[in-house]
Amino acid sequence: MESTAMAKIPQQSELLFDGAGERQRETFNAPPMLLVRGYLSQAQQQILWQEALMYPLQKPVVEVFGKPHPIPRTQVWFGDLGCDYLYSGMMVRALAWPKYCQRLRLMLQRDFQFQSNGVLVNRYADGRDCMGWHSDDEPELQPGSDIASVTIGAARDFDIRSRQTHEKIRLQLESGDLLLMRWPMQQQWQHALPKRLKLQEPRINFTFRQLIPYFHSQ
Numbered sequence: 001m002e003s004t005a006m007a008k009i010p011q012q013s014e015l016l017f018d019g020a021g022e023r024q025r026e027t028f029n030a031p032p033m034l035l036v037r038g039y040l041s042q043a044q045q046q047i048l049w050q051e052a053l054m055y056p057l058q059k060p061v062v063e064v065f066g067k068p069h070p071i072p073r074t075q076v077w078f079g080d081l082g083c084d085y086l087y088s089g090m091m092v093r094a095l096a097w098p099k100y101c102q103r104l105r106l107m108l109q110r111d112f113q114f115q116s117n118g119v120l121v122n123r124y125a126d127g128r129d130c131m132g133w134h135s136d137d138e139p140e141l142q143p144g145s146d147i148a149s150v151t152i153g154a155a156r157d158f159d160i161r162s163r164q165t166h167e168k169i170r171l172q173l174e175s176g177d178l179l180l181m182r183w184p185m186q187q188q189w190q191h192a193l194p195k196r197l198k199l200q201e202p203r204i205n206f207t208f209r210q211l212i213p214y215f216h217s218q
């Protein structure tokens with residue numbers, strides 16, 4: 001972990017930073033996000049976990065300074081027709097939505113009026129798997145759209161840092177939690193999933209996104 005002090009976020013059942021939290025955001029420069037603890041029931045988590053055992057997860061190899069590096073996790077992209085995703089220079093074609101993943105997409109639409117047409121599923125086999133600092137701000141993402149992140153399996157720290165001030169916030173995302181990252185969080189903040197070398201349990205994360213359809217075939 002870097003030396004910058006982490007801001008303390010209260011661990012309540014629901015943290016609201018948008019709407020009613022407008023004044024709070026001005027005062028603490030909090031990211032525009034909503035954390036819903038236990039959004040999925042145990043039964044929903046289990047059924048999704050079972051379904052994910054069948055997902056065709058892959059470990060893409062990306063080039064860093066001219067050298068091939070397999071990414072430290074496995075992933076798969078599901079989406080509507082025309083919602084292909086350009087990821088680290090690779091065109092990832094959208095596979096058809098699996099049943100329970102599609103149900104989760106509809107739940108998010110029902111509960112938060114959250115629209116999505118694609119989901120990136122990341123599986124972290126254990127605490128050695130991770131994700132470095134980044135923002136989800138690819139050009140094919142619909143301007144003004146939010147990103148919904150749902151976690152099942154092992155609890156992991158999720159770090160957020162301001163692009164401007166480098167102020168850091170650490171959340172712990174637990175099985176069943178939903179983190180709604182509201183526009184323009186990706187423009188102002190980065191996030192990362194740090195390694196946890198002692199952790200042996202797997203974790204799966206779904207990030208639902210809204211793409212501009214046929215962006216890559218225009």
Ligand SMILES: O=C(O)CCC(=O)C(=O)O
Binds near residue numbers: 131136173207
């Ligand atoms: O696994 C997570 O919680 C983060 C995933 C993420 O940031 C991404 O898919 O862009």
Ligand SMILES: [Fe+2]
Binds near residue numbers: 134135136207
């Ligand atoms: Fe991300």
